[in-house]
Amino acid sequence: MTAIPLLEIDDVTKSFGGLNAIDGASITLASGTLHAIIGPNGAGKTTLFNVISGTLNPTSGHIKFLGRDITNEPVHRISQLGMARTLQIKSVFPNLSVRENLWIAAQSRHGVFKPFARARNLRPANEKSDALCEELGLTDLANQKAANLSYGDVALLEIGLALATDPKLLLLDEPVCGMGPAETEQTVEKIRELAKKIDVIIIEHDMEVIFNIADDIIVMAQGRVLARGTSDEISNNADVRVAYLGDDLDD
Amino acid sequence: MNVTTINRTGIGAFVLFTLTAPWLLPLFVDAFWVDIYSEILIWSLLAASVNLLFGYVGLLSFGQALYFGLGMYGVAIGVEKFDLGFWPAFGFGVFLATAMAVVTGALAVRLTWHYFAIITVVFSLIFYFMALSWKPVTGGDDGMPFSIPPVFSMGDIEVSFTDPTVQYFFIVITVGLCYALLGRILQSPLGRAFATVRENDLRATLIGLNVYAIRLSAFVIAGFLAGVAGALFAFFGRYASSVYMFYHVSGEAVVWAIIGGIGTLLGPIIGTGLLIILREELSSVWEHYQILVGVIIILTVIFAPKGLGGLWARLVEHVASRSSHGGDVK
Numbered sequence: 001m002t003a004i005p006l007l008e009i010d011d012v013t014k015s016f017g018g019l020n021a022i023d024g025a026s027i028t029l030a031s032g033t034l035h036a037i038i039g040p041n042g043a044g045k046t047t048l049f050n051v052i053s054g055t056l057n058p059t060s061g062h063i064k065f066l067g068r069d070i071t072n073e074p075v076h077r078i079s080q081l082g083m084a085r086t087l088q089i090k091s092v093f094p095n096l097s098v099r100e101n102l103w104i105a106a107q108s109r110h111g112v113f114k115p116f117a118r119a120r121n122l123r124p125a126n127e128k129s130d131a132l133c134e135e136l137g138l139t140d141l142a143n144q145k146a147a148n149l150s151y152g153d154v155a156l157l158e159i160g161l162a163l164a165t166d167p168k169l170l171l172l173d174e175p176v177c178g179m180g181p182a183e184t185e186q187t188v189e190k191i192r193e194l195a196k197k198i199d200v201i202i203i204e205h206d207m208e209v210i211f212n213i214a215d216d217i218i219v220m221a222q223g224r225v226l227a228r229g230t231s232d233e234i235s236n237n238a239d240v241r242v243a244y245l246g247d248d249l250d251d
Numbered sequence: 252m253n254v255t256t257i258n259r260t261g262i263g264a265f266v267l268f269t270l271t272a273p274w275l276l277p278l279f280v281d282a283f284w285v286d287i288y289s290e291i292l293i294w295s296l297l298a299a300s301v302n303l304l305f306g307y308v309g310l311l312s313f314g315q316a317l318y319f320g321l322g323m324y325g326v327a328i329g330v331e332k333f334d335l336g337f338w339p340a341f342g343f344g345v346f347l348a349t350a351m352a353v354v355t356g357a358l359a360v361r362l363t364w365h366y367f368a369i370i371t372v373v374f375s376l377i378f379y380f381m382a383l384s385w386k387p388v389t390g391g392d393d394g395m396p397f398s399i400p401p402v403f404s405m406g407d408i409e410v411s412f413t414d415p416t417v418q419y420f421f422i423v424i425t426v427g428l429c430y431a432l433l434g435r436i437l438q439s440p441l442g443r444a445f446a447t448v449r450e451n452d453l454r455a456t457l458i459g460l461n462v463y464a465i466r467l468s469a470f471v472i473a474g475f476l477a478g479v480a481g482a483l484f485a486f487f488g489r490y491a492s493s494v495y496m497f498y499h500v501s502g503e504a505v506v507w508a509i510i511g512g513i514g515t516l517l518g519p520i521i522g523t524g525l526l527i528i529l530r531e532e533l534s535s536v537w538e539h540y541q542i543l544v545g546v547i548i549i550l551t552v553i554f555a556p557k558g559l560g561g562l563w564a565r566l567v568e569h570v571a572s573r574s575s576h577g578g579d580v581k
Contacts, residue, residue: 053457055453055456055457074456074461075456075457076456076457076459076460076461076462077459079456079457079458079459080459084457084458085457087453087454087457091451091453091454091457092451092454093446093447093450093451093454093455094450094451095446095450096446096447096450100443100446103443104440104443104444104446104447104458104460105458107440107443107444108458108459108460109459110440111440112440112441112443112444112460112465113440113441113464113468114439114440114441115435115436115439115441115442115468116435116436116439117439117440118438118439119438119439119440119442119443120438122440125440161454161458162458164458165458165459
């Protein structure tokens with residue numbers, strides 16, 4: 001019996017006007033390894049995440065998540081299937097407290113169309129949000145509005161929101177972008193820990209971070225998959241160097 | 252004293268005032284203020300409907316008068332054309348308003364911000380002009396008077412709006428139930444989901460919430476509240492008129508909601524009360540009193556974005572932190 005792949009991206013193209021942000025990419029990702037997608041600016045990494053998580057529909061091609069076709073499914077339904085995502089520009093609910101942020105994400109698994117239930121009496125979401133506060137070290141800040149948190153704590157909270165939905169797969173879009181060395185290290189540690197429990201795909205510019213934590217690295221350039229392999233293979237790949245540093249001979 | 256105690260005391264005083272107003276008010280002011288107070292309570296539901304959409308879900312509607320007007324017409328047409336009794340006519344009005352909110356909402360909540368504001372105005376104008384021109388059914392701008400059926404009658408006992416006390420308390424209880432219902436919904440998971448949609452709709456969909464359905468349910472609840480207000484106002488005035496469907500009425504409700512306090516449960520009552528009292532006191536002596544209303548709006552938006560309700564909340568917190576000797580208050 002062959003295992004169902006985590007994610008199958010089958011000949012996906014996404015074009016904006018005449019420009020193909022993703023140009024016939026095919027990638028199959030297995031469960032159990034930490035995958036990373038890297039590439040120069042404009043390679044189509046974030047667009048690929050948008051297409052996978054449903055915020056954009058692909059122009060052509062198919063995407064399967066755990067064997068199920070999710071190509072044109074709406075975002076919230078894909079989330080309900082067990083895919084969570086953080087954004088490059090940190091995205092939380094600024095005027096809700098940290099606990100309320102985590103609470104509603106947890107409650108999303110139990111349904112919110114319960115207009116006569118008292119929110120504060122719903123044990124599963126209460127317990128989950130408290131546990132996540134504890135796990136992320138945000139308990140002292142639980143009653144603070146998210147808008148008052150430091151940048152690093154917002155990033156942590158955003159990961160918390162994703163985790164509160166009990167995901168099978170977590171997509172992280174530049175999780176250490178804009179962080180100082182200490183915060184970066186803390187976040188990398190957190191991601192490594194997470195990857196033991198759930199599948200993670202990470203987009204990152206910081207090569208050092210990627211080479212440190214990813215088992216499987218996919219290099220994208222101009223909307224296509226340029227190379228794929230372990231960190232050693234990628235760092236020695238001639239094509240990748242050209243993509244990143246430019247080809248002097250051509251232009 | 253802590254925040255909860257002060258708020259409970261405040262609400263208790265307000266409820267006590269409301270329950271005794273028919274006897275209390277005539278002691279100090281002219282008896283017609285009892286009617287004005289009933290009117291304030293009714294109109295505050297329309298402001299609450301705007302507030303639910305704008306303050307809790309982040310959708311600014313300039314068309315809530317449509318649902319108010321349908322609530323009115325449902326009652327008037329029900330009584331006048333279909334010979335319905337009090338309760339069926341009431342139900343018919345609220346049903347019409349809510350059903351219209353389902354249909355128009357299904358289209359409107361696909362949009363947000365100014366596009367949403369514009370489409371709500373457009374919907375209300377379409378039906379305003381329909382009501383204006385469809386005279387045989389609606390009476391046009393002459394309105395449609397009707398004679399009010401009794402709320403309850405059995406043998407010789409008849410309870411009817413012709414008794415001012417019945418009318419007053421019927422309005423108080425109905426409005427009270429609407430606020431209780433709204434308060435309950437806002438404390439439910441759905442109420443919390445409303446806030447996520449207002450705060451960050453992309454994040455809300457990414458955590459698996461169906462933002463469209465959440466917006467639509469808020470829109471329908473808002474239509475229901477406006478419909479109840481309209482139905483009550485029809486019984487109160489014994490007539491319906493297309494004038495109350497005009498977007499000017501919707502705009503007034505937006506002003507009441509903003510001054511009263513966007514995103515606070517009882518703010519709309521404060522805002523509606525203040526501005527209706529202002530209108531009653533000033534409009535007869537100063538033709539351009541609306542200039543003052545304009546100034547109040549500008550000052551509110553700049554200095555008290557959460558309106559009078561928000562100021563009250565801040566004041567209460569301040570008092571509470573003083574009395575706990577600057578204790579653990581953020």
